[in-house]
Amino acid sequence: MKVIKQSPIKSAFTVLALAFASSTTMAQELSITVTNLTQGLHFTPVITAAHASDNQLFMSGEMASTELQSMAEGGDISSLASMLTNADANINENPAMGLLAPAMSASFSLTNDSANTHLSLAAMILPSNDGFVGLDSWKIPEEAGTYTVFLNAYDAGTEANDEIRGSGAPGEAGMPVPPPLDASIGMNGTGVTDMESNNKVHIHRGSLGDDNMTAGKSDINNSVQRWLNPVAKLTITVQ
Amino acid sequence: MLTFITPKKSTNKLTLQLLIASIFTLGLAACNDSDKVAEEVVVVPVMPEPPAMEYSYSITLTNLTYAQPLSPVAVALHGDTKMWQVGQPASVALEKLAEGGDNADFIALTTNMATISSEGAVPPGASVTLDISTTEPMATYLTVATMLVNTNDAFSGLTGVDISALMLNQERSWRLNVYDSGTELNNEALGTIPGPADGGVGYDAIRNDIDLVGYHSGVVSTDDGLSSSVLTQAHRFDNPAVKLTITRTK
Numbered sequence: 001m002k003v004i005k006q007s008p009i010k011s012a013f014t015v016l017a018l019a020f021a022s023s024t025t026m027a028q029e030l031s032i033t034v035t036n037l038t039q040g041l042h043f044t045p046v047i048t049a050a051h052a053s054d055n056q057l058f059m060s061g062e063m064a065s066t067e068l069q070s071m072a073e074g075g076d077i078s079s080l081a082s083m084l085t086n087a088d089a090n091i092n093e094n095p096a097m098g099l100l101a102p103a104m105s106a107s108f109s110l111t112n113d114s115a116n117t118h119l120s121l122a123a124m125i126l127p128s129n130d131g132f133v134g135l136d137s138w139k140i141p142e143e144a145g146t147y148t149v150f151l152n153a154y155d156a157g158t159e160a161n162d163e164i165r166g167s168g169a170p171g172e173a174g175m176p177v178p179p180p181l182d183a184s185i186g187m188n189g190t191g192v193t194d195m196e197s198n199n200k201v202h203i204h205r206g207s208l209g210d211d212n213m214t215a216g217k218s219d220i221n222n223s224v225q226r227w228l229n230p231v232a233k234l235t236i237t238v239q
Numbered sequence: 240m241l242t243f244i245t246p247k248k249s250t251n252k253l254t255l256q257l258l259i260a261s262i263f264t265l266g267l268a269a270c271n272d273s274d275k276v277a278e279e280v281v282v283v284p285v286m287p288e289p290p291a292m293e294y295s296y297s298i299t300l301t302n303l304t305y306a307q308p309l310s311p312v313a314v315a316l317h318g319d320t321k322m323w324q325v326g327q328p329a330s331v332a333l334e335k336l337a338e339g340g341d342n343a344d345f346i347a348l349t350t351n352m353a354t355i356s357s358e359g360a361v362p363p364g365a366s367v368t369l370d371i372s373t374t375e376p377m378a379t380y381l382t383v384a385t386m387l388v389n390t391n392d393a394f395s396g397l398t399g400v401d402i403s404a405l406m407l408n409q410e411r412s413w414r415l416n417v418y419d420s421g422t423e424l425n426n427e428a429l430g431t432i433p434g435p436a437d438g439g440v441g442y443d444a445i446r447n448d449i450d451l452v453g454y455h456s457g458v459v460s461t462d463d464g465l466s467s468s469v470l471t472q473a474h475r476f477d478n479p480a481v482k483l484t485i486t487r488t489k
Contacts, residue, residue, distance in 0.1 A: 060482055061301035061366050152414075152479065155305065157364070192462070192472055200364030203303040205475040208462055217462075229477050 028112050028140060029239035034095070034121065035105040037150075037233055040225040042101055042181060043123040043133060044075025045094035049084045050112030050119050056137055057084075057120035060201050064156040066170065068122070068201075072132045072156035074168030074176050075124040090116050099126070099180060112140065121151070121234065125227075127175050127185050127220050129163065130156040131204045133232045146237045150230035155204040162191040163207055163218035175219070186213040186221065203229070291374035295489035296402070300357075300383065301366040301482040303414075306473040308434060309395070309481070310340025310386035312357040314369055316378035317350050321399035328450045329420040333384070337394040337420035339433050339441020340386040352378035360388065372489065379403035383415075383483060388434030389470060392423040392448070393455045395480045402485065410486040414479035417455040422446045427458060427468035437469045 030050070036043055049057065057080070058068050067079040077093060084091050090113060096106035100123070112119075121135040134154045141147060155161070159173065165187060166174010173194075177185050192208050209222025296316075302309050313336065315322075322345070323333050332344035346354045353373035361367050384396035395415045405411065419425070424447050433441035459465035462472035 060303050061364055153477070197473065198305050198363045202305055202364055203477055203479060205305040205473070206457075206477050208472045208475075222463075229479070 027114055030110045030112060030119075030140070031107070031237040031239070032092070032110055033105050033107040033235040034100070035233040035235070036100045036102055036231070038125075038227045038231050039102045040221070041128075041227055041231065042099045042126040043096070043232070044071075044099060044126060045077055046096065046100060046106065046121060046123040047071070047077040047080055047084075047091060047093050048095075048108070048110060048119070048121045049089040049091045050110060050116035050140065051084060051087060051089035051137075052115050053118050053137070053139075055084075055087050055089065055118075057122055058134060058136055058154070058156075058201050060136065060154065060203070062201060063199055064158050064201050068132075069130070069156055069158045069170045071122055072124055072130040072154075073159055073170050073172075075126070075178075076168070077122070080122065088113070088115070099178070119236070125153055125204075125231065126181055127163070127177070127225055128204070128207065129161045129173075129175050130159040131207075132156060135234060140236075141238055144238050146235060149234045149236065151232040151234060152229040153204040153227060153231045155198075155202050157196060157199045157201055160194050160196045161205075161207070162189075162193060163209065163220045164189040164191050165219050184221065184224070186210075186216070186219040188215050189219040190215075190217050192217050292376070293372055293374050293489055294378070294487065295370065295372040296381075296405075297368060297370050297486045297488050298383070299366055299368045299484045299486075300361065300385070302361045302363050302480070303482055304363050304387065304476045304480050306363055307387040307389050307476055307480065308363060309361040310336070310388050311342055311359060312361060312367060312369065312383065312385045313342035313345050313396075314355045314371055315346070315348070315351040315382045316353040316371060316373050316375075317380050317382065317399075318352070318377045319380055319399065319401075320350055322348070322382050322384065323398055323418070323420075323452050325418075325452055325454070327452060328446075329422050329452050331444075333394075333452075334392075334420055334422045334446075335442045336384055337386055337392040337418075338423050338443065340388050341442060342384070345384060361385070370488070381485065385481070386433075387417060387476065387480060389432060389436040389474045390434070390455075390458055391425045391427065391431055392420040393417050393458075394420060397483065402487075405485070405487040407487055407489070410484055412482065412484045415481040415483055416478040417457075417476065417480045419448075419453050419455040421448050421451045421453055424448050425456075425458070427460070427465055427470050429467075429469050432469060436471075436474055439469075 168176025209220040210216035430439040
């Protein structure tokens with residue numbers, strides 16, 4: 001909660017004003033659990049933010065910011081974190097201390113300032129070129145209680161879904177493959193496609209994959225590393 | 240493009256309310272002089288027909304798919320009815336929309352009280368905003384429908400959603416899943432898909448699928464092993480396909 005320095009008389013008025021105002025003007029304590037609902041995808045470090053209603057982490061139908069692109073192509077949330085911090089958001093970074101494995105959960109607390117009425121979340125999904133799980137500006141309820149929100153997988157629209165090993169750097173082709181995933185991802189794929197015809201953030205069409213770990217079009221395993229929406233569950237308890 | 244239906248019950252209802260209100264007001268005014276109460280109450284002024292209340296909405300639809308253009312979007316306001324239901328056969332109007340992207344019959348359904356269609360298709364990643372107005376007080380249910388044109392008979396939308404509780408400037412959003420009209424086999428064959436992936440036939444009166452509306456299972460595509468498919472991996476999709484937002488503007 002923000003500290004307000006004022007004269008005693010003014011403070012009295014402030015107290016009165018607060019008494020009349022709705023609970024939206026108060027800071028809230030949130031307990032949040034994010035669950036990876038898939039059986040074959042890993043999430044890179046998750047970033048969660050409570051922010052003002054006019055800020056957005058991403059918008060479907062709009063182009064991704066470069067900050068979002070870094071997260072979606074390489075799992076790097078540092079630039080998103082600085083953007084959010086500059087916008088006075090309350091953020092939580094990397095609650096799983098690394099990858100959030102299939103069917104696993106991570107829990108954390110978040111205290112949001114009175115102006116930060118909306119919640120957003122993002123994490124890259126692996127294996128993918130620029131896929132991410134996202135929550136776009138969910139209005140935090142005023143009423144205490146436990147709320148459940150299901151999240152979809154998006155495509156940032158910034159990189160062709162070639163589905164082959166490559167780079168996690170923004171603007172570079174291919175999928176990043178961190179060591180824990182190395183054994184489960186194929187190699188020598190020739191590439192599913194080299195184009196991205198939709199440069200807006202959109203719902204991910206899913207990976208094609210193939211059943212050949214040493215050749216074929218894709219380095220993604222078509223019977224394991226697949227999904228249908230929703231891919232994550234968010235449980236939010238407003239204290 | 241707006242179709243207005245002249246109000247029927249609305250004016251009568253409003254007139255009655257205004258009459259009651261005027262009687263009440265007169266009664267209150269008359270309290271100052273109790274002797275004249277009875278006399279004044281029987282004098283009911285002839286009320287002019289009040290102007291019908293108009294309701295306006297702004298509807299924004301975003302195409303969330305990677306490569307499925309959406310056919311011209313049909314929006315309708317109507318009474319308490321659903322234009323399709325899972326487990327029921329599709330109407331011919333819906334079949335024409337879902338197989339060929341042609342919403343003319345769907346828009347023309349006699350149950351509609353106000354309608355509008357987008358000018359053209361909505362490309363992937365694009366949005367369209369449509370404004371719709373009605374003076375019909377019963378027109379408090381919303382239907383929106385559009386075809387995913389690079390499919391045999393997939394469509395997205397919602398139907399018969401009660402919007403009567405929407406306050407002025409209040410908005411509601413939905414993320415919409417994909418239905419299969421069940422009227423055409425999902426063979427993805429050359430000549431059967433009206434979208435740019437094929438340029439084939441849209442509506443065909445023959446129903447060769449299960450003839451029940453259900454949720455769509457997605458397209459297979461030639462890249463994923465349906466060798467006779469004209470679709471590629473790019474045409475695959477997952478739910479939701481559409482983001483829809485309605486705002487009451489009047």
